[in-house]
Amino acid sequence: MNTAGPTYRRRPGRRRAAATVRTRVTGVAGLALTLAVTLGLVLLYLLQVGSAHRTADDELRTYAVQIEQSAQGGAWPRPLPASALDAQAQAQVLAPDGAVLASTRSLEGMTAVYALPAGAAAPVRQKAGPGLPDAERVLGTRATVDGRPVVIVMFTPTNLLKEVNETFARLLLIGVPGILLLACGTVWLVVGRALRPVERIRRTVTEITAADLTRRVPEPGTDDEIGDLARTMNDMLARLDESAGRQRRFVADASHELRSPLAAIRTTLEVGLAHPDTAPWPQIARRAARQSGRLETLVQQLLLLARSDDRQLLARRAPVDLGELVEDVRATSATARVSVELDRRDDCMVLGDHDSLGRMVRNVLDNATRHARHRVLVSVMDLPPGQVGVEITDDGPGIPAQERDRVFDRFVRLDASRELTSGSSGLGLAIAKEIATAHGGRIAIADSPGGGASVRITLPRATP
Template identity: 45%
Template structure:
């Protein structure tokens, strides 16, 4: 219902706008056309009268004066000095209108024109009149010729009638065409709306909206809508997997702690030191897992809220080198190749990034871990390499996803819940950098983080 109302509103506005614009254009064109027609008729009358006056004047100026008005005029008079017609339509050489035609309200209402001057006008009787001063028989006379205005008036009335009939018909046709075109244009939009509404009601994000094709705006809208639905589907799938994996990771330590507490209840609250250590280790795992989950959730929702300061990345990696030497023991050799490089970022987050990479390397190294920091152009590059089993090339894109363990060697027994590298990737992104994994020169895994230099 809402979609129909919106469609009707858009269609109505499009029709009204089309009719309004077309009506304005037709009105302006009609007025301009009538004015142009009137001007053309006036010019035609002027040309006819000027030609007739010149022809009569030539006849009067001949050695033997002749009074022969052309047949195309409706009035021809030669008015003498006293204001009386001395030649006119009553003469034998002319068959034009009555020589007593009333010219008092026409061009002769004022002073008569001097020889060579011309005056034009229109009489109340419906004549276009031209009056010209001439010399005849030694005295000043006025030559008056006129044509009826009825043909011109009829042409103007016909044009106005045609406009009055044609303009409404054209506007009706425009309205009908705009209504049909708007409906055809909005039909794909309505289909997209209906499909999105059904997807929202059913919650099935695997469905997609129809794409009309053609590469126009509506086609691009449908493509963008489908891309958004695909992202929502992926986000929903990741969220469900995230919840399931988090529940799975928490279930084991919680089951262990619950079993220890149940055993203590049966034994009257007594626990042996081994059980207490196990409970403490499991609670520690839960605490670390919850902290990691909260960090990732904060990254997804609004970012980490990093404090920006100048950080010596080489000092951060050197601190991890010293920590690893104490934690890894004599079985794993930890070395570093450090070049002074500064980045702008959050020191605590960068320490967390370096620690996760270092712990991951020690967990899978056989005998050696190498930490490297160097500058490459505008980037600072931090690398942590181990000589362990490495990461298969086809799995390198997945290793930074959450709760991803590639095999039993990288499973729960070796420590971690599969969140450390996801946190590394999130911290790198928050700093405007990236994280990747390749093969190490010694055959293991080499994790590389690129960050913008300060």
């Protein structure tokens, strides 16, 4: 035998910071922002490097034109003039065989530092000038000066790329962490402020119990998702409060209704037992049987309403000929007190549970015959678009307009003394409404043209 006691889930206390929505949103936003800023910096770096390269190349091309124009009568100035745009630029003029024809001042006396092989587009570094650092940008161009082909090679140790690299490093090491901290702090504060109403809603919902469903969560008064959540929660609480109220009233009314026939049976039997020799036992038995039948009917109706609350009234679906069903109900509900006439239309098919639909029509018809003076008319009709209807009209006193919705509530009797005498529990129309709703239809009450009440049941037509 299992002797272990029941296990209880420990109610969590304050959530760890790593598990809160606020922390997760801040972390995700910080990571996304870091990736975006880093990607932006990389793109900016590539653009800056490309711009620095284009600037250096343009300056070297201008310098080549300047050198080409400095030759006078085929003689090159010694040294070559300095660049007007880049003071650090160096240049050499080479003969087709690679001999140096002219150089800038710092390269005088040196062999070719770079060569431009035939068919090549970029100069190639030579072994000459081992003391010179590698240039950042090198450009070579072929020209013809005074009828002689020459190669002009320019290069520069420009610091533009170095400055770009230093700027990018500062941004990456200083700017990104600063931006990340600022963004995470901002997101933390904004998300915390945005979720503050949610926390208030959570605390209020935690304090609400089934014993008191009248409380409502605080609404922030905004038209955003949190405002919609608060309004939805309040609507749900209102529905739960209404449902709980109906349930309490239903239990109270059911207890009262069940107590009446039980009390009648007990009283009848106690009277008989008090005088066992002289009591009219056949009459006592008939009274007890009548009350027990009433009790059985009431229990069946309560069970049916319980099934409707559990959405089990429509257990099976099948095509039902509404005209034939109404005719069967009329035939088995004949009463000598009033006449029941039928106006039937053919081809009024619905999809639903035959027994439930029969109970619905029977309940409404019983209610009509109970209050009619002389005549009840049952009509089966087409109601476009795609609907069929059953209208049951009586010539009784009718139902006041302000009471027409209330008569479909459970245990409602407009004439309590007469209903108790007739044995009605006040559940017939409530059950009829539940069945109609379960079949996708509706039921409504209007005035009868000849006085009395007219109850119309509308159901969707069965599609072929």
